[in-house]
Amino acid sequence: MRETLCRRIARAFARHAAQVMPQGEMGWGQAMQNECEAVENDQKALRWAVGCVFAGYWESSNAMLQTWYARGLLACLIVLLGLREFFAPFLIFSYRMHYLGLANFLGMRTAGHDYRRLIPVMDAIPAWLPVLWAASGLLFLAALWRMLRRQSASGLLFFLAFGLDLVGLWVVRSIQASTGVVITPNPIVRAGGVVLTFLTGMVLWRMTRKRDLTENG
Amino acid sequence: MTRTPNRSRQTQALLAAMLEKPLTWRHGYELLKLTGQQSGTLYPALLRLCDQGLLEAQWREAEKPGKPPRHVYRLTRAGLAFARGQVAPAPGKLTNLLGAKA
Numbered sequence: 001m002r003e004t005l006c007r008r009i010a011r012a013f014a015r016h017a018a019q020v021m022p023q024g025e026m027g028w029g030q031a032m033q034n035e036c037e038a039v040e041n042d043q044k045a046l047r048w049a050v051g052c053v054f055a056g057y058w059e060s061s062n063a064m065l066q067t068w069y070a071r072g073l074l075a076c077l078i079v080l081l082g083l084r085e086f087f088a089p090f091l092i093f094s095y096r097m098h099y100l101g102l103a104n105f106l107g108m109r110t111a112g113h114d115y116r117r118l119i120p121v122m123d124a125i126p127a128w129l130p131v132l133w134a135a136s137g138l139l140f141l142a143a144l145w146r147m148l149r150r151q152s153a154s155g156l157l158f159f160l161a162f163g164l165d166l167v168g169l170w171v172v173r174s175i176q177a178s179t180g181v182v183i184t185p186n187p188i189v190r191a192g193g194v195v196l197t198f199l200t201g202m203v204l205w206r207m208t209r210k211r212d213l214t215e216n217g
Numbered sequence: 218m219t220r221t222p223n224r225s226r227q228t229q230a231l232l233a234a235m236l237e238k239p240l241t242w243r244h245g246y247e248l249l250k251l252t253g254q255q256s257g258t259l260y261p262a263l264l265r266l267c268d269q270g271l272l273e274a275q276w277r278e279a280e281k282p283g284k285p286p287r288h289v290y291r292l293t294r295a296g297l298a299f300a301r302g303q304v305a306p307a308p309g310k311l312t313n314l315l316g317a318k319a
Contacts, residue, residue: 034279048249
């Protein structure tokens with residue numbers, strides 16, 4: 001009997017799912033592929049196979065997240081996120097303490113390349129906000145430290161830092177509205193920073209979640 | 218580590234399904250029908266439970282000729298104890314669970 005297109009696609013998907021499974025779990029890939037053959041209904045077999053592709057990539061990404069280069073890349077990202085949190089406190093501190101050379105140097109790294117543009121915002125920022133940013137930066141670095149030492153709660157620390165960061169952004173937004181000075185005029189850069197931080201946190205959570213489950217087993 | 222494993226709704230459903238007949242070997246597709254999950258959710262959960270020693274897997278010859286062998290799964294002794302602790306059984310199934318041997 002001639003096979004339906006649905007069945008052939010299901011078979012191709014199931015084969016692909018088996019191929020993308022990590023090296024150590026090839027038997028599971030074969031199991032998924034073989035199980036597809038046992039599903040009598042072609043459409044259900046296709047649904048089964050699509051799910052298997054998802055499972056294959058999920059397991060494959062789990063394995064990839066445990067590699068040294070994935071961990072290294074994630075560590076670099078977290079370092080950058082942590083250091084970024086100290087940028088504004090340093091700029092405000094140097095401006096308020098009249099270390100104008102340092103303020104000028106840091107101001108070159110801002111949008112507009114001049115710290116003087118940001119003076120109305122820096123004057124309006126309450127004293128506790130740089131402390132909040134610094135705390136956020138420290139939490140990012142603590143999350144990194146725990147990740148590198150393969151300890152739990154790194155994801156929790158990361159998202160706590162992210163939460164503080166978001167509070168800071170929310171406060172700054174109202175200050176920007178009152179002063180009329182926009183710190184980062186490009187909305188893509190603003191949104192990109194938040195999205196990148198969130199995605200980094202999700203990757204960290206997945207990376208450490210896999211380890212937690214295995215060690216608890 | 219302080220995190221408690223296997224707390225997800227999907228894993229709980231899988232454990233509950235396996236607890237119904239703890240000694241029976243079950244195919245992946247049968248578990249999918251029992252739990253109502255997608256294969257994309259089911260297989261990572263099965264794999265994880267096997268890694269943790271809560272499930273055991275075996276290859277079995279297919280019942281129909283010409284079909285490839287299939288993976289079957291059942292709870293290990295540790296898995297049975299764990300599942301009993303995790304899943305609150307329905308009253309009608311209690312006798313079954315208590316009578317089951319690991």
